[in-house]
Amino acid sequence: MQQSEQGPVWQIIPKDFVQSKVKFEATVTKLGKKQHQRHLVITDKHILLFKENGKFAHKLLPLDFSTRFEIFRDAPTLKANVQTKKSTPNTPHTNRPDVVKPEDIQTLGDILHIRLSVESSEKYWDFTSDQETLKTFRKLFGQKINQMGFHHMFKVFKKIGKGNFASVYLAERVEDGQQMAIKAFSKNAVYAEENGKEGLINEITIMRELDHPNIMKLYEVYETQNSLYMGLELLQGGQLYDIIKKKVILTNKQIQSIMKGLLDGLAHMHSKNIMHRDLKLENILFKEQNDINSVVIADFGLATFVNLPVYLYCRCGTPGFVAPEVINITDMSTTYDSVCDIYSLGLVFHILLTGKPGFPGRSYNTIVQQNKDAKVNFKSPVFDVVPPQAFELLKQMLEPSPKKRITAKQAMEFEFIYLCEGNQQNVSSEDDGNIGEVDDKPGLNARIQKINDQGATFDMLRINQLTNSPLKSPVMQATNKMKEVQNKDQQMIMRTPVITGRTVGCEDSPNTTNQFVSPSVQFKKLQQNQQQAPTGNVLLKYTQKPQQQQPKDNEDEKKEQSNVAKSVKAALSKHI
Incomplete structure (x- = not known):
């Protein structure tokens, strides 16, 4: 009807x-x-x-x-x-030849x-x-x-990633041949997670607002009765974390290119009043293998609109990469500005320049405390080989006070970024096209040459520095194997909602659509397995109600989180 x-x-x-x-x-x-x-x-x-x-x-x-x-x-x-045969109305859908x-x-x-x-x-x-x-x-x-709908609109080739709640497939949209990474997950699994649906709506809303070559693209979202499918940009170049972990020595020009791309992406994001809040090595990816210029910002599970009256997650991020105004929050109704992302990116920049983290603690608690204090040792000998332009930019990005910290747009105007190789051709062509403007930029070629010379010196000295002192980054271990902390003052929201829960790559499966399994079917199988699972299985919370009465403080905390989720949902409706 x-x-x-x-x-x-x-x-x-x-x-x-x-x-x-x-x-x-x-x-x-x-x-x-x-x-x-x-x-x-x-x-x-x-x-x-x-x-x-x-x-x-x-x-x-x-x-x-x-x-x-x-x-x-x-x-x-x-x-x-290709031949089709007619079938009767009683023919099961999966066996219907038509x-x-x-x-x-x-x-x-x-x-x-x-x-x-x-x-x-x-x-x-x-x-x-x-x-x-x-x-x-x-x-x-x-x-x-x-x-x-989804199944009749995509050719699914193989599974390329898997996680607790989602599977990722390489697929091609039949309509136009566009290849995507399809992230498929069960609605029941997501909605059963605390603030799962609110987090899902928040993240999709934010990604739909963003359209920039240095930000992971969300093409479309597809939906069936039981499942959701995110059509994401296919990124095949790996993580910046992998490059650092393998002790690949990046040149000055490569670092410039990475920083220019990330700052460009952040400037676009911040112009939309959106902050990422979880910039770190693992969330910086590349579109293509061995192409530094293809850098993108990914994973918006903790991202939020700046001007919401209350954030779904307030004190969040990964210790070792969090702005001091965020990690030191005690009042969870506190709001802050998008320059928190600049501090996080500054800590990434620190690793790119020196091969070492800004907060070199060897335990979770130590890193958290160092991060809270926000005291980066700029007198360390590791900076002796860093070009002055890069060092000045780093200090401005790691300014503890958010009111004094530079913005992404201002960082783009620093010579280390502005006069990087990708911009030099644009500057040169502009000058050649208008003779009258040549005197407006006195000594420009000399400044470019000086930066290039300093970059070459930096490359030679850093190779010697890192060769004699191999990279041992405790923060790498801390971000991969963070321990739960009982002290509430040091607890951080680090895990993103299940929609973007970490997935790991898996071995290539045969090129056949028979490998695709609906996420709702996977979730049902998980539920069946959990009925026979030991009591200690952490996944039981998705299928069984707690048998014991929760402490009153836990109930109050859940009520407070529920109220926060409702407030965020209401505030988000004003954005969409």
Whole structure:
């Protein structure tokens, strides 16, 4: 039964509604028992519905996690020699020969119509238009809301990662051949985790706001009744952590390139009033093998909007990489600024320049205390070989006071970044194109040459320094094997929500879609195994209720966390 406009799919426009900038608008045909012409307008935050020839919006749909869309297409064109047979209605779905496999499709059929629906209702709103208009709606919807369906839209080649709650697959979108890393997980597993759904909505909302070559891209999110699938950018170059762990000696130019890319990504992020809050070696990745210029920032599990009244996670991050204004928080309602990311990146920069962590403690407690004190030893002999321009930038980034610390945009203006090799060609071409501006940059070529000479000296001396004193970074061990601390003053939220829980690479599986297992099926198998599991199994909390009464302080803490989650959810609704 088709849904009327007066039903729960569309919402009444509030009196204080302020329309944001229009991204696209078109007149469409609403499908149902009676077809009507309606005008749809897409803004950054809403879909607005106008009656035919109407001057004012009639209803709206928020572009948030609760709104979904589904594409209905004509029959696809199949590859040569692919045969299908008709089946009876009673034939099980998995055995039906008329169900086309994604790998047998040559091209998808035309879009017949698009369906809009909401999480809280089984009703829907269908509309159609010409192909170009429908394709534009499909593209814009994909950037903002979840698309229903998954299996018939992707060719899944092999599993490339796995974790406790998610599996990652190399897949190709049938529609356009775009390869992605598909992160698949069960809704039941995520929603059973404390603040799981709130964390999921927060992270997807944030990633949808970001579009930059130095930030891991979220293409689209797909949804079925029991599972969610994140279509992520395929990153095949590994982690910066792996490079440091292997004691690869990076040159001055390579360090410049890495820092320029990361600062560029942070500047974009901060311009959107978003802070990452977990910058460290493991969350800095590369798109391609052996391509330093392809650096990206990844893992937004602890990211948040700066201007929320309360954060879902307040004191968070990885000790050894946390800004002092964050790690020293005692009042969990405290808010802070995005320059906290600059301090974290400064500690990464410290390792790149010296091969050693800024806080070289040999235990978790020591690193936490050093991080709280925020006293980096800038008089250490390890800085003797560091170029002066890099040393000055490092000190400005590791300024303990957030009010005195430089921003990402200001860091980009330092000579160490601005005059790196990638920018020198742009500066040169600009000067050649306008003779009148040559005198505006006196001694520019000399300064570039000086930085290059200092970089060459840095490379030679650092090779000798690191060769004679192999890298032994206690902070590496600390970030991999952090011990639980009983002292609440030193506890940090380090683990991201299950949606981005760490996955590890796995051996290549055969190139066959038979390797793909629905995450909801995996979760059911996990539940079955847990029924026979020993009492000490930590995963039992997802399938069994606690048999003993929890202490009152734990109950109060959970209530407080629940209230925080509700507050964050309400605040997020203002962003989307």
